[in-house]
Amino acid sequence: MSIEKYEEYGPLIKRIKESIQKDNFGQTIIIEGSSAVDKLSLTLEIIKGEICHNEKGSSCDKCIACKKVDKGNYEDLLIIESDSKRKTKGYSVSQLREEVIPFLQRKPISKEGISVLIIPEADSMNEASQDTLLKILEEPKENRQIFLLCENSEKLQVTVRSRSSIYRINYMDIDLENSMIEESKTFLNMIYKKEDFFTVKNFLEENIKSKEDLVLIIDAMELNLREILIKGGNQFFSLNRLIDIINILEETKDILRYNISYKYAMKNLFLTLTYYDDKGNI
Numbered sequence: 652m653s654i655e656k657y658e659e660y661g662p663l664i665k666r667i668k669e670s671i672q673k674d675n676f677g678q679t680i681i682i683e684g685s686s687a688v689d690k691l692s693l694t695l696e697i698i699k700g701e702i703c704h705n706e707k708g709s710s711c712d713k714c715i716a717c718k719k720v721d722k723g724n725y726e727d728l729l730i731i732e733s734d735s736k737r738k739t740k741g742y743s744v745s746q747l748r749e750e751v752i753p754f755l756q757r758k759p760i761s762k763e764g765i766s767v768l769i770i771p772e773a774d775s776m777n778e779a780s781q782d783t784l785l786k787i788l789e790e791p792k793e794n795r796q797i798f799l800l801c802e803n804s805e806k807l808q809v810t811v812r813s814r815s816s817i818y819r820i821n822y823m824d825i826d827l828e829n830s831m832i833e834e835s836k837t838f839l840n841m842i843y844k845k846e847d848f849f850t851v852k853n854f855l856e857e858n859i860k861s862k863e864d865l866v867l868i869i870d871a872m873e874l875n876l877r878e879i880l881i882k883g884g885n886q887f888f889s890l891n892r893l894i895d896i897i898n899i900l901e902e903t904k905d906i907l908r909y910n911i912s913y914k915y916a917m918k919n920l921f922l923t924l925t926y927y928d929d930k931g932n933i
């Protein structure tokens with residue numbers, strides 16, 4: 652396995668590989684992409700590309716460094732996990748202080764001499780945690796690297812983003828996307844027409860049978876809406892309305908991350924979307 656495995660994610664993968672080969676990949680890196688992008692696996696391949704003893708930029712899968720990353724026992728790699736039992740979203744300030752800061756303070760112990768931290772779903776961090784993260788980023792240490800994985804980097808503070816190299820992967824699984832693209836258009840049409848409660852409810856119940864289906868239709872809707880957004884809106888949706896809808900979709904994905912039933916999230920989604928107008932009035 653190597654980073655080439657992810658070529659389907661687009662030309663950016665080649666650029667990532669070249670940056671690693673030139674040793675200028677950066678210290679804080681944001682890897683951004685939809686739920687269809689396996690950001691954690693990609694990041695692990697990037698790290699292997701950096702520390703591989705045989706093939707810089709790629710990975711040989713055979714050297715001790717590659718093997719340790721694959722087995723999850725590389726000494727200088729920390730992937731923090733958000734505590735699913737916690738009621739608040741993402742990572743707490745104390746978790747960052749207790750886990751992340753000591754890890755970055757201690758010198759790398761591996762032969763390769765670099766400590767790497769991965770924060771999955773970094774965009775789920777609240778403001779206080781992001782403030783703590785920013786303080787960490789403001790005191791960069793040599794031979795430390797931080798990967799922030801997210802679906803929407805706009806949720807990170809501007810100051811966090813400005814200290815990072817951002818790699819946005821515009822990729823959706825074509826088959827999966829196609830399976831939901833028509834449904835997403837129909838749903839958007841229903842929102843525009845303000846269809847009645849039962850029509851929308853029946854449509855969604857017929858087409859969405861799992862949490863994964865709901866995430867797919869949301870991703871497909873977002874892709875659609877972002878295209879309209881780039882064009883400055885259209886006759887159906889004003890810019891404000893588009894931004895509103897995208898925010899509501901993002902909030903629904905946040906809810907889904909916390910093991911809330913998809914049926915509840917779906918109901919909440921269509922109630923919010925179908926009964927609010929441009930000014931947020933019901």
Ligand SMILES: [Zn+2]
Binds near residue numbers: 705
């Ligand atoms: Zn290797």
